[in-house]
Amino acid sequence: MTRQEILNELKKVISPYTTNKEMLAQINEDTDLLKDLKINSANLVDIIIDAEAKYDIEIDYDEADKMMNVGSCIDVISEKIGQKQQ
Amino acid sequence: MLSAGNDIVSLNAINVTRTKQPNFYSKILTLTETALHKQPGFATIPFEIFVWLLWSIKESAFKFLQRIDADILFTPVKFEVNEIQIPPGFNLPGFDDVELTGIGFDGLNTIRSTIKFGDHIFYSNSLIYKEFIVSVVNSNQDFSQTHWGIKRIDSNETDIQSAEVRAFLIDNLPDKNIIISKNSKGIPILLKDKQELSIPISLSHHEYYIAYSFQLPV
Numbered sequence: 001m002t003r004q005e006i007l008n009e010l011k012k013v014i015s016p017y018t019t020n021k022e023m024l025a026q027i028n029e030d031t032d033l034l035k036d037l038k039i040n041s042a043n044l045v046d047i048i049i050d051a052e053a054k055y056d057i058e059i060d061y062d063e064a065d066k067m068m069n070v071g072s073c074i075d076v077i078s079e080k081i082g083q084k085q086q
Numbered sequence: 087m088l089s090a091g092n093d094i095v096s097l098n099a100i101n102v103t104r105t106k107q108p109n110f111y112s113k114i115l116t117l118t119e120t121a122l123h124k125q126p127g128f129a130t131i132p133f134e135i136f137v138w139l140l141w142s143i144k145e146s147a148f149k150f151l152q153r154i155d156a157d158i159l160f161t162p163v164k165f166e167v168n169e170i171q172i173p174p175g176f177n178l179p180g181f182d183d184v185e186l187t188g189i190g191f192d193g194l195n196t197i198r199s200t201i202k203f204g205d206h207i208f209y210s211n212s213l214i215y216k217e218f219i220v221s222v223v224n225s226n227q228d229f230s231q232t233h234w235g236i237k238r239i240d241s242n243e244t245d246i247q248s249a250e251v252r253a254f255l256i257d258n259l260p261d262k263n264i265i266i267s268k269n270s271k272g273i274p275i276l277l278k279d280k281q282e283l284s285i286p287i288s289l290s291h292h293e294y295y296i297a298y299s300f301q302l303p304v
Contacts, residue, residue: 019244035272038244040292041145041160042095042138045113049104061113065161 001081003029006074013050017043029071055081087225090286090301091150091208092234093142095219096293097135105134114141114162127172131214135178139197139212139219140167146223147201147208149288156271170199181215185237187258190229191222218292222299231302233258239294247291255287255298276300 001009011024018024018037033039039047048064051057051073057080059067067073104110111120114137122128123136131139144165152158173195188194196211201223211229212221213236222234235258239250252266264278266287276283287300 042099042141042292045110046101046104048113049110052109061161061163064113065159068159 001078003074003078006077006081007070009054010051010070010073010077013047013054014039017047027070029069029074031070033068033070033073051077057081057084087154088284088286088301088303089150089153089225090232090288090299091146091148091153091223092288092290092297092299093145093149093221094236094290094292094295094297095138095142096295097138097216097218099293100134100138102134105137111137114144116163116166119167122167122170125170125172127174127176130177131172135214135219139214139221142219142221143167143199143201143210143212143223146210146221146288147203150208150223150225151203151206153273153286153288156273165201165203167199167201170197172197178214178216181217181236181238183238185235185254187233187235189231189233191232192230218295220297222288224301228304231304232299233302234297234299236295236297239296242293244291247296248289251289251291251296251298254296255289255300258298259285259300260302 015024017039020038023036031037034041048059052059055077059076059080063076067076119140123133144162147165148160176195191211196213199210201208201210208223208225209227210221210223212219220236222232224232235254237254256264264276267275267277269275274287274289276285276287285300285302290297
């Protein structure tokens with residue numbers, strides 16, 4: 001999957017947890033999940049669990065703590081998909 | 087270490103089924119922490135509430151430390167609650183007030199814990215109601231100058247929550263003509279006459295509940 005494809009899928013994962021749909025429509029790799037999308041930190045674990053299910057990967061919290069903006073989420077997901085394919 | 091850290095979790099907003107799944111709670115709790123729920127006294131606290139209690143304690147400790155080191159990341163399992171005490175015969179009360187404020191926690195039915203993160207040790211007091219959990223953290227056990235407040239509001243929109251919690255804190259500060267701003271790292275600070283005050287604050291909101299804490303020197 002390309003980074004753009006992951007980003008498009010990630011939008012769907014994040015969507016239930018943000019009311020800022022306008023910002024969601026125009027997210028880029030620098031978009032911050034908490035500050036820009038106003039996602040409550042209590043939903044961060046939900047996003048990780050949903051991403052795990054969507055991509056059939058496992059993300060432990062040592063990696064998840066980096067998932068603060070869209071670009072770092074794509075980094076982690078992309079790396080996990082790569083490991084799965086090896 | 088003078089700082090402030092608090093957190094609020096609205097219990098109406100949590101997903102009970104998901105919280106009880108090991109793949110969910112194992113991202114928040116270590117095995118040692120999971121075992122703490124089996125301590126005598128915690129039988130009246132459902133496991134899903136225990137998970138979010140520890141989340142709120144850990145996030146409060148993170149916010150306390152983040153004010154001093156803005157580059158740290160929030161990894162819940164690295165903020166380990168190694169001791170937690172519940173008042174004997176504790177039962178979840180309902181929150182009948184619109185707002186509640188206090189200085190320190192003497193005489194209140196709080197759950198107290200000790201948290202370790204690297205070489206740092208933190209102490210917490212948590213108030214649990216059927217509706218929400220509020221935790222407040224300090225770097226020592228003296229909460230006598232820890233001011234806190236909880237309020238129910240009519241909107242769950244982020245911008246309104248944010249404005250309401252700021253107004254609530256301003257109303258309860260010992261000094262007037264103070265405004266709340268953010269420093270270059272995005273941490274909330276108090277300004278008076280454009281000068282930053284050395285009073286650390288912490289703000290939180292979740293659904294229809296907001297909470298603040300601030301710490302004065304002991």
